Amino acid sequence: MEHLPLPLLYYSCMKRMIGHAGDAAKFLGHFITSPQKTGAVLPSSSSLARIMADDMGLEKAKLVVDVGAGTGVFTGETLKRVRPGTKVIAIEINPHFARIIRRKYPRVTVISDSVEHLAKHLRTAGHRHADAILCGLPWSHFPDSLQKSLLNAMYDSLKPGGKFASFAYIHSAWWPSARRFKRLLKTRFRKTSRSRIAWLNVPPAFVHRCVK
Numbered sequence: 605m606e607h608l609p610l611p612l613l614y615y616s617c618m619k620r621m622i623g624h625a626g627d628a629a630k631f632l633g634h635f636i637t638s639p640q641k642t643g644a645v646l647p648s649s650s651s652l653a654r655i656m657a658d659d660m661g662l663e664k665a666k667l668v669v670d671v672g673a674g675t676g677v678f679t680g681e682t683l684k685r686v687r688p689g690t691k692v693i694a695i696e697i698n699p700h701f702a703r704i705i706r707r708k709y710p711r712v713t714v715i716s717d718s719v720e721h722l723a724k725h726l727r728t729a730g731h732r733h734a735d736a737i738l739c740g741l742p743w744s745h746f747p748d749s750l751q752k753s754l755l756n757a758m759y760d761s762l763k764p765g766g767k768f769a770s771f772a773y774i775h776s777a778w779w780p781s782a783r784r785f786k787r788l789l790k791t792r793f794r795k796t797s798r799s800r801i802a803w804l805n806v807p808p809a810f811v812h813r814c815v816k
């Protein structure tokens with residue numbers, strides 16, 4: 605981008621800034637009307653998206669799913685890393701956000717539904733298992749039963765050896781609901797670990813990385 609003539613560079617930067625500001629405003633609006641489900645006041649930063657996508661084996665994946673995709677920050681990072689033939693699916697329960705992702709990334713299959721029905725949607729797309737799932741669900745806002753049913757739906761749709769990543773904000777990592785979710789991950793997955801902190805994210809966050 606730095607090789608563009610100055611007016612074009614300026615235009616391109618302004619377009620990106622306005623795009624991000626528009627997504628941020630929409631996110632805030634949905635957080636105010638539906639805080640538990642939206643779970644964040646702003647979309648994740650590109651630095652958190654890079655940490656989410658690291659070590660996920662995206663370069664070799666056949667099918668990648670972005671769950672709770674919001675305005676598509678992780679979807680965009682996924683597209684930078686996968687091969688041209690890789691199938692990328694974004695699942696987002698909020699139809700307004702789903703429309704934004706569809707407009708931004710026409711190559712992605714966008715499903716506006718709860719991830720609870722992931723298996724059915726994978727079958728419709730001609731797949732049984734995903735190689736990697738990047739998950740942005742606000743787990744610490746969910747009760748025990750919902751944490752279990754949504755995590756089970758994703759676990760069942762992941763291939764053996766498949767990778768699962770989900771972020772958590774550092775300020776809420778000690779909430780009972782967040783600790784319960786961390787324990788749940790350990791009971792389900794063969795391997796679990798924690799990433800470094802994305803300090804530039806608002807608020808700062810880290811990633812739970814898991815292998816089935």
Ligand SMILES: C[S@@+](CC[C@H](N)C(=O)[O-])C[C@H]1O[C@@H](n2cnc3c(N)ncnc32)[C@H](O)[C@@H]1O
Binds near residue numbers: 647671718742
């Ligand atoms: C914390 S936001 C993360 C959005 C995006 N991944 C990001 O990091 O910017 C959580 C998203 O999960 C979506 N969501 C909540 N429950 C869901 C469910 N059961 N199935 C699919 N998406 C869901 C919300 O609508 C919201 O967009």
